[in-house]
Amino acid sequence: AQTVTQSQPEMxxxxxxxxxxxxxxxxxxxxxxxxxxxQPPSRQMILVIRQEAYKQQNAxxxxxxxxxxxxxxxxxxxxxxxxxxxxxMYFCAFIFYNTDxxxxxxxxxxxxxx
Amino acid sequence: xxxxxxSPTHLIKTRGQQVTLRCSxxxxxxxxxxYQQALGQGPQFIFQYYEEEERQRGNFPDRFSGHQFxxxxxxxxxxxxxxxxxxxxxxxxxxxxxxxxFGQGTRLTVV
Numbered sequence: 221a222q223t224v225t226q227s228q229p230e231m232x233x234x235x236x237x238x239x240x241x242x243x244x245x246x247x248x249x250x251x252x253x254x255x256x257x258x259q260p261p262s263r264q265m266i267l268v269i270r271q272e273a274y275k276q277q278n279a280x281x282x283x284x285x286x287x288x289x290x291x292x293x294x295x296x297x298x299x300x301x302x303x304x305x306x307x308x309m310y311f312c313a314f315i316f317y318n319t320d321x322x323x324x325x326x327x328x329x330x331x332x333x334x
Numbered sequence: 335x336x337x338x339x340x341s342p343t344h345l346i347k348t349r350g351q352q353v354t355l356r357c358s359x360x361x362x363x364x365x366x367x368x369y370q371q372a373l374g375q376g377p378q379f380i381f382q383y384y385e386e387e388e389r390q391r392g393n394f395p396d397r398f399s400g401h402q403f404x405x406x407x408x409x410x411x412x413x414x415x416x417x418x419x420x421x422x423x424x425x426x427x428x429x430x431x432x433x434x435x436f437g438q439g440t441r442l443t444v445v
Contacts, residue, residue: 224376257436263424264436264438311377320367320382320428320434322367322369322379322426324377325376
């Protein structure tokens, strides 16, 4: 079975600090993409960052970076210099190369406070 | 570019009724996927349409059906509504080698 586990239902961080959200997944496939999506109260799912499984180098997008450990099937998201606008639900997801079906975790609610 | 647009934004239906949700994909996108997001959960894949055909389907009963039109817009139909169908329904569009772009969803409440 292909599953995604986010073990932190809620996290909080002070503005300008760094926070790490955890994600583990289970699949027998070897070719896939991993994603972190942000869902603010507006409900629209917004792509934060993506990682191709065959790449060893961790992806980075401005203040967002990942720690991808393929053998451990772990894909954590680090948010540096947290901003109030980062407050949202964050979902970890993956997709196989030959399909467009995203498999999501249950999400982590992140609250950034002043 | 308006991005992915969904209508309506909110909807209340009675058990046993039928509902139709609509999605217009982002310009240039030819593939539309539908997801159901129950309260407190991550989205679950319902099905995907490409070239007016259902290409993939998740673990949803036949009460859930869809359609894609020649202009790539799509509809999601749910028959014989159950209380458990209450959820946020998300539409995502993409084309080959692009990531999925999501709409803001339709909040369906079944009473």
